[in-house]
Amino acid sequence: MELYLIRHGIAAERETYTNDEERPLTNKGRYKTSKVAKQLYQRGLRFDLILTSPLVRAKETAAILKDVGLSNRVEEFPSLAPDGDIYTWVNWLELARENNRVESSLALVGHQPDLGNWAEILVWGKSREKFVLKKAGLIGLHIPETKTLLSQSELFLLTAPKWLI
């Protein structure tokens, strides 16, 4: 099974919003995210499901991914918000696979440094914050069929928009 960790696109500056959760993508953010999404679609990528952080900039990113055809299912997942707990969604995924809700490909839309840290934990069991993940960039992992994902996954993709569009 393939797991994609996708960082939200460029969002409005922190200073311009009192509530960080409400910062939307900028025009440039929407444009670049849309270009990335179209490239991924053209290369044949599809997701059984997109789970997104409930923050506006992540939800807007997930909506763009859905709109280009990468998936027809998007759901909010609270623990994908900043500082979320990897075990919450890993446990959810275990159940989702048992119930065949997710079969071959899942995308999570969220934030740094969480996504990079999670990828390191999935591959090596712990994070040293050594993954550079740009906005609208993505990480791709092969995750095993067994229940234990942590420190069992393989990294096959880590890229920024500049290498895709």
Place this chain on the structure above:
Amino acid sequence: MELYLIRHGIAAERETYTNDEERPLTNKGRYKTSKVAKQLYQRGLRFDLILTSPLVRAKETAAILKDVGLSNRVEEFPSLAPDGDIYTWVNWLELARENNRVESSLALVGHQPDLGNWAEILVWGKSREKFVLKKAGLIGLHIPETKTLLSQSELFLLTAPKWLI
């Protein structure tokens, strides 16, 4: 400084050559490698120097990278051959930086699983063989200005040709 680890393109089958070192790229290998190289060039990538494994399939890959304009310098480096020792080229790089032979960007053309292992060692200090690097794919690392590269580098790129071309 940026370090790129580039795997050689698709080569002739092992069975067709008595000497593994002499296997050349196939037509498809040359075509895909050339497309990857042109995409990297168009995205602004340049190398101060390309060091290549002395095996034919690696030397041909390095020549393609040079021919599209990614660098004007290619040198053979024996310890980039399969099962080469990371310390040989890491020590070489330390001297090369002191002498300003390499300033901002170095590419190594070589083989799996060595390249993936070396990347893991540069990032985490040891390898668990968890990086999937396809033929003509590449890994990009930020390496520190200090002498100690091992377990100090950051990963910013790992990609297969399919995401580039």
